[in-house]
Amino acid sequence: MKRREFVKKAALTGVGAAAFPYILPSGRLFARTNAELADHVVYVLFAGGVRHQEAVQQLYLSGSQDLDIGGNIMYNMLNGTAPDRKIVYGITPAGEPDGSSPIPPVLSTSLQSQGLFFPEVTAQNGGHYGGLTSLLTGNRSIAQGLKVRPVAPTIFEYLRRHRGFKASDVWFVGSGIGNSFPLLNSSDHPQYGTAYGANFVAPSVTFGADGVEILSNAKVYHPQEELEPIQRMRAFLNNTFRIKNGDIDGIRNDENERENIKAFIRQTFDKKQTGGLVRPPILDNGDLVTVQYAAEVLKYFKPKILVLNLTNVDGCHSNFTGYLRSLHRADHAVGWLWKFIQNDIPEMAGKTIMLTTPECGRNLNPNPIQDENDWFAYDHSGDFNTRRIFTMMAGPNIPSNLTVGSETNRVGRATDNVLTIAEIFGIKDAVAAAGQMDAEAKSLFDQI
Amino acid sequence: MRIFNYLGMMLILSSVLFSVGCKKDVVAKFEVNDEDVFDASLIKDRPKTNKQAISILHTTIFKKAISSNALFRTERVIESFGDKSLINEVIVSNYMNSPDVVLPSDSLMRADLDQFIKDTYKLFFVRIPSELEVSYFREYLQANPNVTPELVYMAFATSDEYQFY
Numbered sequence: 001m002k003r004r005e006f007v008k009k010a011a012l013t014g015v016g017a018a019a020f021p022y023i024l025p026s027g028r029l030f031a032r033t034n035a036e037l038a039d040h041v042v043y044v045l046f047a048g049g050v051r052h053q054e055a056v057q058q059l060y061l062s063g064s065q066d067l068d069i070g071g072n073i074m075y076n077m078l079n080g081t082a083p084d085r086k087i088v089y090g091i092t093p094a095g096e097p098d099g100s101s102p103i104p105p106v107l108s109t110s111l112q113s114q115g116l117f118f119p120e121v122t123a124q125n126g127g128h129y130g131g132l133t134s135l136l137t138g139n140r141s142i143a144q145g146l147k148v149r150p151v152a153p154t155i156f157e158y159l160r161r162h163r164g165f166k167a168s169d170v171w172f173v174g175s176g177i178g179n180s181f182p183l184l185n186s187s188d189h190p191q192y193g194t195a196y197g198a199n200f201v202a203p204s205v206t207f208g209a210d211g212v213e214i215l216s217n218a219k220v221y222h223p224q225e226e227l228e229p230i231q232r233m234r235a236f237l238n239n240t241f242r243i244k245n246g247d248i249d250g251i252r253n254d255e256n257e258r259e260n261i262k263a264f265i266r267q268t269f270d271k272k273q274t275g276g277l278v279r280p281p282i283l284d285n286g287d288l289v290t291v292q293y294a295a296e297v298l299k300y301f302k303p304k305i306l307v308l309n310l311t312n313v314d315g316c317h318s319n320f321t322g323y324l325r326s327l328h329r330a331d332h333a334v335g336w337l338w339k340f341i342q343n344d345i346p347e348m349a350g351k352t353i354m355l356t357t358p359e360c361g362r363n364l365n366p367n368p369i370q371d372e373n374d375w376f377a378y379d380h381s382g383d384f385n386t387r388r389i390f391t392m393m394a395g396p397n398i399p400s401n402l403t404v405g406s407e408t409n410r411v412g413r414a415t416d417n418v419l420t421i422a423e424i425f426g427i428k429d430a431v432a433a434a435g436q437m438d439a440e441a442k443s444l445f446d447q448i
Numbered sequence: 449m450r451i452f453n454y455l456g457m458m459l460i461l462s463s464v465l466f467s468v469g470c471k472k473d474v475v476a477k478f479e480v481n482d483e484d485v486f487d488a489s490l491i492k493d494r495p496k497t498n499k500q501a502i503s504i505l506h507t508t509i510f511k512k513a514i515s516s517n518a519l520f521r522t523e524r525v526i527e528s529f530g531d532k533s534l535i536n537e538v539i540v541s542n543y544m545n546s547p548d549v550v551l552p553s554d555s556l557m558r559a560d561l562d563q564f565i566k567d568t569y570k571l572f573f574v575r576i577p578s579e580l581e582v583s584y585f586r587e588y589l590q591a592n593p594n595v596t597p598e599l600v601y602m603a604f605a606t607s608d609e610y611q612f613y
Contacts, residue, residue, distance in 0.1 A: 204528075214539060220541075233588065249532060
């Protein structure tokens, strides 16, 4: 670079940096195309591979282990009576058999009764990452590789780009850092990408033992006397270096959001130390811990959208009893979270739609592995049963106690959820016009 | 015999004429080479991996290598958060709270600001600062006597350039 050119570029950069310190992904390129249906969405990826027989069909052991014992173990979400024999999925009172005491329901009315239920939805992908990608992008994700960000834009990016949400308005709370979960907060799409991604947190790590050691002792700098000089000097250094947006992997919050998130991290560690974290009545597996922290995120940020990923039911690959316990707890988690929003977050109560869908089902036939009860385990390798999932919605502008579709009249696809959320936030047409969705995807509101 | 003497003289004469007459004029030509005023070491286009970033940061701040166990755990924590720049800042501020952190004293910094600035650029960015950069920090530190080496280190350790090599 010649000196003259350098001086010219440096001057222009200086002026530009003063006028636009950061490129904020908040510009709306499209007007809203329909009225908003709710202020907030909580989208539960009821994931890990939920077998339709133990969930919607409420067959308990009769659909898997050749035992004539049926019943509903998801009674916060679904209508139906619980099994009356061979109870293994609950908690273990002292001196009693393992899992013999079912967790009491947290909702007096099931989510099925409160809202809209699509019992026979078709998953577009039989694997975890592909299935989750479909749920988050509305794309069939056939060409999606593992260990790379989604190819098509995620719902986070659509909402931030077309609806103008800030980074701290959109959160993805993951159950861990395996299976490429941290990559699902944005795509690699050139017109969207990390500039429009969501804040991701995997609480089991961030606030787990590693996080306590590595993050919890962070120094709190005085806002004016210490933090401001740091920010000023850093701004100078960054303006000198001038990386392009997206050169650093991961999303970026602006300075105000950063300080707010740092305060949240500090507060959460303090609450953890003093036992002040909110908690579901039962807190004995990873999914419930994830939900606990998701509730803290909801209470603190009141985000426009929070996506929550559960995974523990995937233990079904080798332990059917453990799978039943995890399924029962996932239902407990979802029921408690819904109740928490309605009772403990006034800014979101009555203004939030919750949408729940598994990313895939599980096989009709078992694998040879037997657990402590001699019950067979189930994989998810792509048979028809693996494609059977369900979707449930509750909240404002959602019809109550309405079931759409049946085993003989399948309605809904996993890829419908993104357009459905886009409709809730008033940008359905803009998202559809982006042309990145499954061609057969439709908003669930259009299928009632 | 005479004719041979004549031919010999002609041969010597012509070779002398050739050797002198064919010599090219040397025209001295002076030009200025194109030189980048932009420091080539600023061209850092490869982001450090989390492992690289943490290893280097730990060595820079503590003057000793991070243990493999701590490195593994720190990498996991970075992966668990979407905004890498933010979580990096929290990690650095956590380091700054450690009694083992090795920082120059404020008096040492203020005794020779230019040298401190150059040393800090070399320590974190592995390059010599431009005159503009030295000038900015010199003036900023002179105008803000409460700014400590720790705050300067925080700014460098959490800057974009530190994430690249």
